[in-house]
Amino acid sequence: MSSEKFIKNKTALITLIAACVVVLISLGVRQTFGLFFMDFKNDLNISTTQFGLAIGIQMLLWGLTGPIFGAIADKYGGHKAICLAFIFYILGIYFLFSGPNTGIFFQLNLGILVGIGLGGTAISIPMSIVGKHFPLSNRTIAMSIVTAVGSLGYFISPFYTSYSLIKNGWVDTLFVFMVFLFIGFIVAFFVRSPSLAQTIEKPNDQSTFDALKEAIKNKSYILLVAGFFVCGFHITLVGTHVPKYVIDRGLESWTAAAILSLIGLFNIFGSLLSGYLSIKISKKIILSSIYALRGVSIIFFIFLPASNINAFIFGASFGFLWLSTVPATSGIVAHIFGTKYLGVLYGIVFLSHQVGSFFGAFLGGLFHDLYGSYDYAWYLAIALSVFAAIIHIPIKEQAVLRLKTE
Numbered sequence: 122m123s124s125e126k127f128i129k130n131k132t133a134l135i136t137l138i139a140a141c142v143v144v145l146i147s148l149g150v151r152q153t154f155g156l157f158f159m160d161f162k163n164d165l166n167i168s169t170t171q172f173g174l175a176i177g178i179q180m181l182l183w184g185l186t187g188p189i190f191g192a193i194a195d196k197y198g199g200h201k202a203i204c205l206a207f208i209f210y211i212l213g214i215y216f217l218f219s220g221p222n223t224g225i226f227f228q229l230n231l232g233i234l235v236g237i238g239l240g241g242t243a244i245s246i247p248m249s250i251v252g253k254h255f256p257l258s259n260r261t262i263a264m265s266i267v268t269a270v271g272s273l274g275y276f277i278s279p280f281y282t283s284y285s286l287i288k289n290g291w292v293d294t295l296f297v298f299m300v301f302l303f304i305g306f307i308v309a310f311f312v313r314s315p316s317l318a319q320t321i322e323k324p325n326d327q328s329t330f331d332a333l334k335e336a337i338k339n340k341s342y343i344l345l346v347a348g349f350f351v352c353g354f355h356i357t358l359v360g361t362h363v364p365k366y367v368i369d370r371g372l373e374s375w376t377a378a379a380i381l382s383l384i385g386l387f388n389i390f391g392s393l394l395s396g397y398l399s400i401k402i403s404k405k406i407i408l409s410s411i412y413a414l415r416g417v418s419i420i421f422f423i424f425l426p427a428s429n430i431n432a433f434i435f436g437a438s439f440g441f442l443w444l445s446t447v448p449a450t451s452g453i454v455a456h457i458f459g460t461k462y463l464g465v466l467y468g469i470v471f472l473s474h475q476v477g478s479f480f481g482a483f484l485g486g487l488f489h490d491l492y493g494s495y496d497y498a499w500y501l502a503i504a505l506s507v508f509a510a511i512i513h514i515p516i517k518e519q520a521v522l523r524l525k526t527e
Contacts, residue, residue, distance in 0.1 A: 132313065133254035136199075137263060139311035140247035141270035143203060146305035147210070147242040149274025150298045152381060153282040154231070155364040159374075160291040165223050169365070173486020175232040176361045177479040180353065182236025183243065184475020190241035191249065191464030192329060199250035199314045199464075202241050207306035210238025211299055218295040242305065244271060244447055245471040249464040252455055253315050258400065261452040265396020268444045272392060275385025275443075283378035332462040336469070341457060341516040345450055346473040348408065351509035352446045353477030355415055355502055359384070359439060362485040366495050370427035379429075383436030388443040395445035396452075404449040404456075405516040411442050411449075412513070416506025418442065423499045453518055 154176060161167040167175075186206075194202035213234030216222065222230055240246075248267045255263040285294040327335075336342045364377035398407055422435040454467050485498040 132315065133251075133263075135311055136254055136313055137251050137266065139308050140251045140267050142308045143242055143247050143305050143312060144244060144267055144271035145274040146301050146308075147239065147274075148244070148271040149278040150210075150214070150302065151235075151239060151243065152275045152360060152385065153278050153298075155361050155381070156279060156282050156286065156378060157291055157294075158365060160286065161227075164291070165227060167223075167227060168490070169486045170490050171227065171486075173361065173482045173484075175228050176357065177481075177483035178228055178232030179236035179239065180357055180475045180478030180482055182233055182475075183239040184353075184472035184478070186237050186240030187245050187471045187475070188465050188468035190246050191466075191468035193241075194246055194250060194314060194464045195329070195462055199246065199312045200310050202246055202464075203309040203312055204306055206238050206241025206246070207302060207309060208238075209234050210242055211302045211306065213238055214295055214299045214302060218292045238302075242309070244268065244444070245451075245467055246464060247312055248447070248451060249460075249467050250312055250314055252451065252463055253460045257456060260455060261399035261404075261448045262396045264451055265392045265399075265448040268392040268396070268447045269389045272385045272388035272440075272444060275388060275440075276382050277385070279378045279381035279385070283375060327461065329462060329465060332458065332466065333469075335521060336458060336466050339457065339521070341518075342454070342466075342470075344512050344516050345453060346470050348412070348509045348513050349446070349450060349470050349474040350477035351412060351505040352450075353474035353479075354481040354505055355477075356443060356481070357478035358481035358485045358498055358502055361482045362489070362495055362498070365489070367427070367432055369494065372427055372429065372432060376429055376432050380432055380436035383433060384440035384443050387437045387440035388445070391441035391443060391445035392448060396448040399449045399452050404453050404518060405513045407449045408446055409510045409513040411446055412506050412509035415439065415442050416503045416510070419499055419503055419506070423496070453516065456518060457520055459520075 158167075158169075158172050161172060190202040190206055193205070213230050216226070216234065217230040220226070220230070244267070248264050251263050251267055252260050282294060285297065360381070363380055364374070367377050367380065368374060395407060395411075418435060418438040422431065422439075425431045450470060451463070451467050454470060455463050458466055481498075481502075484501070485495060488497045489495050
């Protein structure tokens with residue numbers, strides 16, 4: 122092995138490890154917010170609708186700022202974009218437990234500041250930077266590793282949060298989260314975009330605007346954008362409202378924490394399997410199957426009698442499908458358009474995901490307050506599963522002509 126190739130592989134490995142740590146911390150903190158609801162309700166007088174709105178705003182800002190942080194990462198380097206985002210994330214958590222945190226300030230802290238922070242620290246930006254370091258033959262596997270390690274945060278953090286809320290209270294729990302976010306800020310300095318010498322694709326003179334125009338005219342890209350809306354609706358409806366849903370059905374609060382942890386645990390296996398299968402079979406078939414199976418999982422969850430066993434089965438099954446859409450979706454984007462503007466282009470796809478997340482969080486809370494249950498939110502989630510399963514079938518997994526002629 123030449124020294125030059127070793128350096129490239131070493132840089133890719135360091136970037137992969139650092140990106141995994143960043144996503145582990147960012148998503149680990151994010152996954153627990155639903156467990157804080159009762160404390161927010163009792164101490165801050167936050168209603169279900171207000172909480173759902175805050176999470177909805179958070180998801181929307183996460184998506185809206187994703188392409189912006191993607192553009193910063195593509196032009197100035199991934200570490201700069203992620204570190205900047207961590208500053209917003211840290212401030213949002215800090216003010217949530219130590220500053221004005223009721224009414225409009227609750228929406229500002231948990232909704233806007235945390236949402237902006239997630240835009241640059243969660244899945245899309247770290248993963249897109251990792252994708253630039255790896256060739257097509259193993260790119261989706263590298264991306265799936267980032268997603269899987271992020272899932273480890275999903276698995277660990279609900280258990281810790283559930284324990285800490287009882288033992289230490291919500292203020293001290295959020296303080297610990299802020300410390301971990303600061304650690305993530307430091308680690309983010311190692312999530313480096315490849316230099317020109319390390320770039321694995323031929324350079325092209327496309328501008329960001331040209332890349333966006335090319336993508337918008339591509340039917341397959343538009344279908345991916347539409348499909349990822351459904352993914353966002355699903356996971357945010359579940360992550361935000363399942364804790365209260367299981368309590369409404371007569372189960373204990375620890376069951377909710379167990380569901381969220383099982384989602385994180387089984388998402389590790391689902392993400393890795395998705396990344397592996399994405400280099401073996403059609404990515405669009407993988408995506409279509411995932412969305413169809415999500416609908417089946419929800420149907421069994423809401424129509425079977427409420428019990429811990431059924432709740433755990435739902436956590437495991439839905440967790441297996443949780444972020445397994447990400448490697449296949451980002452892999453299609455990279456395959457069609459290349460990796461130069463992967464941060465921006467996947468950021469737009471992820472914006473659609475977060476618009477769906479806004480509606481999943483907000484409509485879940487609104488339906489519950491209007492009708493006294495989450496039934497209509499679940500029915501909508503099932504219908505969207507069918508929609509997403511269908512629209513991925515026409516996608517063409519082919520590189521644009523520009524890449525074929527380079």
